[in-house]
Amino acid sequence: MHTVSIFGVGLIGGSFALALKQAGFQGKIIGVSSPATIAAAHAAGAIDDALPAEQAAALADLIYLAQPISRILDTLPRLDPWVRPEALVTDAGSTKARIVARASETLLRCQFLGGHPLAGKEHRGVEHADPDLFKGRRYVLTPRQERDLRSPAALDFIEWLHRIGAHTLLTTPGQHDAIVAYTSHLPQLTATALAACLAAEFAGELPPVWGPALLDSTRLALSPFDIWRDILETNQAAIDSALASYISHLQRMRERLALADMRQYFEEGAKIAARIRDSG
Amino acid sequence: MHTVSIFGVGLIGGSFALALKQAGFQGKIIGVSSPATIAAAHAAGAIDDALPAEQAAALADLIYLAQPISRILDTLPRLDPWVRPEALVTDAGSTKARIVARASETLLRCQFLGGHPLAGKEHRGVEHADPDLFKGRRYVLTPRQERDLRSPAALDFIEWLHRIGAHTLLTTPGQHDAIVAYTSHLPQLTATALAACLAAEFAGELPPVWGPALLDSTRLALSPFDIWRDILETNQAAIDSALASYISHLQRMRERLALADMRQYFEEGAKIAARIRDSG
Numbered sequence: 001m002h003t004v005s006i007f008g009v010g011l012i013g014g015s016f017a018l019a020l021k022q023a024g025f026q027g028k029i030i031g032v033s034s035p036a037t038i039a040a041a042h043a044a045g046a047i048d049d050a051l052p053a054e055q056a057a058a059l060a061d062l063i064y065l066a067q068p069i070s071r072i073l074d075t076l077p078r079l080d081p082w083v084r085p086e087a088l089v090t091d092a093g094s095t096k097a098r099i100v101a102r103a104s105e106t107l108l109r110c111q112f113l114g115g116h117p118l119a120g121k122e123h124r125g126v127e128h129a130d131p132d133l134f135k136g137r138r139y140v141l142t143p144r145q146e147r148d149l150r151s152p153a154a155l156d157f158i159e160w161l162h163r164i165g166a167h168t169l170l171t172t173p174g175q176h177d178a179i180v181a182y183t184s185h186l187p188q189l190t191a192t193a194l195a196a197c198l199a200a201e202f203a204g205e206l207p208p209v210w211g212p213a214l215l216d217s218t219r220l221a222l223s224p225f226d227i228w229r230d231i232l233e234t235n236q237a238a239i240d241s242a243l244a245s246y247i248s249h250l251q252r253m254r255e256r257l258a259l260a261d262m263r264q265y266f267e268e269g270a271k272i273a274a275r276i277r278d279s280g
Numbered sequence: 281m282h283t284v285s286i287f288g289v290g291l292i293g294g295s296f297a298l299a300l301k302q303a304g305f306q307g308k309i310i311g312v313s314s315p316a317t318i319a320a321a322h323a324a325g326a327i328d329d330a331l332p333a334e335q336a337a338a339l340a341d342l343i344y345l346a347q348p349i350s351r352i353l354d355t356l357p358r359l360d361p362w363v364r365p366e367a368l369v370t371d372a373g374s375t376k377a378r379i380v381a382r383a384s385e386t387l388l389r390c391q392f393l394g395g396h397p398l399a400g401k402e403h404r405g406v407e408h409a410d411p412d413l414f415k416g417r418r419y420v421l422t423p424r425q426e427r428d429l430r431s432p433a434a435l436d437f438i439e440w441l442h443r444i445g446a447h448t449l450l451t452t453p454g455q456h457d458a459i460v461a462y463t464s465h466l467p468q469l470t471a472t473a474l475a476a477c478l479a480a481e482f483a484g485e486l487p488p489v490w491g492p493a494l495l496d497s498t499r500l501a502l503s504p505f506d507i508w509r510d511i512l513e514t515n516q517a518a519i520d521s522a523l524a525s526y527i528s529h530l531q532r533m534r535e536r537l538a539l540a541d542m543r544q545y546f547e548e549g550a551k552i553a554a555r556i557r558d559s560g
Contacts, residue, residue: 118491138488169488176489182481183490187497189533190470195549197529201462201522206556208418208449209456210463211398214556217467219496221553225546233540242481243534249477250527253469257520260513266505269475272486273501279488 001156002027005060007053007075009033009041011121012092013066014129017046019164022131030056041126057082062157065091069230072099077106088153090115094180094227095234096142096173104144113154114142114173116180117166122222135165142173181238185231186246188220189239195221281436282307285340287333287355289313289321291401292372293346294409297326299444302411310336321406337362342437345371349510352379357386368433370395374460374507375514376422376453384424393434394422394453396460397446402502415445422453461518465511466526468500469519475501 004020006013009031017029031038031047038050057063057079065072072093079089087110093099096114103112119137121128139161143149149158149170161168171179195218198206232239256262284300286293289311297309311318311327318330337343337359345352352373359369367390373379376394383392399417401408419441423429429438429450441448451459475498478486512519536542 118489120491120493137491140489171487171489179487179489182478183486183494186477187474187494189530190474190497191553192545192549193526193529193533194467194470195553196533196545197466197522197526198462199548199552200529201525204552204555206463206552206559207451207459208559209398209420209451209459210556211400211417213400213500214463214467216496216499217470218549218553218556220493221546221549223546224550225543228542228546229540232537232542236537236540240534240537242477243530243537245481246473246477247527247530247534249473249480250469250523250530253473253476254520254523254527257512257516257523260509260516262512263505263509265472265476266501266503266508268479269472269498269501270504272479272484273471273475273498275484276486276490276494276498279486 001061001153001160003030003059004028004062004064005030005032005051005056006047006064006066007032007056008065008067008071009037009046009126010066011124011126011128012117012133013064014041014044014046014126015131015133016064016066016092016164017041018044018129018131019134020160021045023160023163025160030059032056037126044126044129046126046129053078054082058084060084061087061153063087063089065089065093068227069093069095069099069234073102076102080107080109083107083110085110086153087111088113088151088157090157092117094184094231096176098234100142100144100173111148111151111153113148113157116140116142116176122219124224132165134161137166139166139168140176141168141170142176143170177235178238181235181242185235185239186242188223188228189243190246191218191220194218281341281433281440283310283339284308284342284344285310285312285331285336286327286344286346287312287336288345288347288351289317289326289406290346291404291406291408292397292413293344294321294324294326294406295411295413296344296346296372296444297321298324298409298411299414300440301325303440303443305440310339312336317406324406324409326406326409333358334362338364340364341367341433343367343369345369345373348507349373349375349379349514353382356382360387360389363387363390365390366433367391368393368431368437370437372397374464374511376456378514380422380424380453391428391431391433393428393437396420396422396456402499404504412445414441417446419446419448420456421448421450422456423450457515458518461515461522465515465519466522468503468508469523470526471498471500474498
């Protein structure tokens with residue numbers, strides 16, 4: 001690939017650009033974003049040029065959609081008349097089923113391959129972009145069929161993902177969304193609910209009787225709603241069933257607490273927490 | 281104070297000993313623990329001597345109980361015949377009402393002052409002891425009455441707490457336990473329940489589709505049950521009501537999720553999570 005157009009040059013889009021450059025990419029990186037973001041992306045050295053969406057799409061071998069999910073859903077139908085037939089469109093949205101479905105319905109003139117880098121930071125924006133953001137991190141790809149991975153454009157993209165240090169793995173869009181409902185969306189909601197519960201219990205003024213563990217438990221609650229609104233809306237059913245399952249575990253935990261018989265919960269919890277770290 | 285006897289020279293007891301020495305304590309520190317722990321405590325430079333409980337208690341100006349809660353509850357009644365009348369007995373247990381009540385009933389010949397250092401580490405044992413463990417951390421004291429703080433032994437102990445960098449604060453034993461049910465015990469159970477829920481959902485084999493945020497959410501689930509059994513048993517009613525309140529927040533969250541109306545939850549959660557960090 002020679003020309004990469006990144007739609008949404010924030011933390012993920014900017015980091016992808018910096019990672020490509022660090023890995024030796026010699027082509028051109030074009031940014032499509034608001035004027036303020038484009039200025040910041042230039043300052044960060046992430047992009048070589050900035051163009052309106054139509055021109056950026058028409059020039060690109062790879063179109064990388066790193067916008068919020070709702071913007072990706074809006075962008076996809078607009079791309080179709082602009083893209084080159086041999087181009088690849090991919091995205092970095094945190095839910096996949098809706099995006100892949102939208103691409104299937106509306107992006108007909110070139111290939112689409114959904115993606116989700118399992119990487120992030122507490123701070124958003126291209127000024128926090130990091131060429132090593134993907135290094136050693138998993139990067140989920142959700143092809144509609146195996147051969148989606150064997151086109152020249154897809155092979156080229158995947159090779160660059162490996163060059164920037166990402167570990168690619170494959171799921172269906174539905175599998176992806178069902179899993180992240182438990183591994184990402186539920187953890188977010190457990191932290192948000194804990195923080196909201198503390199706020200309600202102490203009327204917003206937490207007494208200073210807490211230790212470092214509370215920081216771990218509430219870190220995710222700092223996440224801005226603007227990112228989560230789209231995630232919650234596009235994975236609502238799976239998240240609801242993860243919440244229901246979590247609540248039923250807590251209810252059984254109350255019964256066990258009354259019986260002073262919580263060992264099994266702790267041991268099972270510790271076992272999978274350790275396994276997560278081993279596989280980290 | 282000239283002689284400090286530490287019952288249970290683990291992470292907390294060992295760190296208290298190292299912190300005293302670092303802060304210039306010139307007296308003698310006696311350890312009361314199992315032979316293996318005593319050997320490790322000597323190796324760590326935490327103690328000057330090791331004695332059986334009776335002799336260690338009889339010599340001490342300060343008796344520092346850093347055992348598990350159930351052991352503290354067992355030790356308190358035994359101390360009474362041994363202690364010097366001008367000595368102070370204190371403890372570092374994570375719940376306070378039961379311990380303070382037990383001391384009131386059984387420790388009659390010298391003063392008792394309950395304590396709870398809001399400090400800790402992922403790893404237990406005197407080999408992880410750290411002279412800076414209490415530095416900048418809060419240290420709750422639970423006097424039965426104000427004048428408990430004004431005895432010569434208490435004044436001396438509190439001065440040493442300040443010298444090792446701890447920020448002391450006062451609550452009643454009941455207030456302490458009601459607050460930590462929410463700020464410490466509930467966060468532990470939300471993490472343990474999340475890990476147990478993941479283990480059940482994925483039959484113990486979590487697919488590798490998760491990002492760094494899952495590590496934050498499950499870190500506390502690594503905590504060993506042996507510490508928590510005592511905490512859960514000695515604060516059961518308060519923990520049960522914290523769990524009930526948390527569950528009702530999650531249930532309301534499900535309703536809000538269905539209405540695509542979660543902004544308020546996120547904003548309230550983020551506000552208190554930020555406030556916790558500001559007050560950190």
